[in-house]
Amino acid sequence: MAAEEYDDDILELDYQLEDEEDDEMPTRIHGWLQFQLLLVLRTLLHDHYKATPPVSFKGLTQRYTPDVSVYHAAPKTLFINSAVDDMPPLFAIEIISPGQTIGAMIKKCEGMIASGVEECWIVEPANETVTVCTKERRYVRHEGEVISNRFLREPLLIDAIFRDDIQ
Secondary structure, eight states: OOHHHHHHHHHHHHHHHHHHHHHHOOOHHHHHHHHHHHHHHHHHBOTTEEEESOOOEEOSSSEEOOSEEEEEOOOGGGOOOOSSBSSOOSEEEEEOOTTOOHHHHHHHHHHHHHTTOSEEEEEETTTTEEEEEETTOOEEEESSSEEOOTTBSSOEEHHHHHOSOOO
């Protein structure tokens, strides 16, 4: 292969990678909300649960990577360092980014629930709401109220997710 052809292949590969990364890159508000959720959950989860940033897991039909996952607390020596975890989280949170729809996120949550996730939240930054999807196929949108589930030691005020004053 001539050097010019090789350079063209590299440029084409770089271009393809940039396009793929742009499709997957979260927005600044997405990252901010992810951090807020981790902070809030750190204080509200029962001691035997831990929230993590994105961790990929093997679902029934595809790989999933929720924005925030909640697992049983375990020492890191028990973790397997593989690209995709075989164990789904107990509870998953998705944050809608521009270009995504609530319908697509509900479908994603349904797939995660079918794969073993007990509950999935969909956080909508544009209207500061959280839609809770359960394995009983219930979908409830919450705005300015509280959410509770078995993982939380006390109810979570929805507004706490969107506040700027969390320390």
